[in-house]
Amino acid sequence: MSLTTVILNILLPPLAVFLNHGFGSAFLISILLTALAWLPGIIHAFIVNG
Template sequence: MRLLRILLGIVLPPLGVFLTEGVSSALIINVLLTIFGWLPGSIHAVWVITKHAERADEGAY
């Protein structure tokens, strides 16, 4: 599931962030970055998705 979200974050950045965080400030920031360009939106999306996964892994222990 994480790999799918990362791939979506690369191809459709706001969708990857939405599936990870839901409607949040991260989604709004990502939409704005994607409007400025696909690359900044993709970088931000992958960052948000991996940070979310790290927080989830820390809470599992």
């Protein structure tokens, strides 16, 4: 995992997921989790971009 991916995972989790996986279910889940609470969005981004 590159440094830019780590930074994006923390600052903008949906963008990091979108750049690595495109528009799909992982991206939509990331948006939902980030909107509900920031920390679950970050955790999801790290797991998906693993």
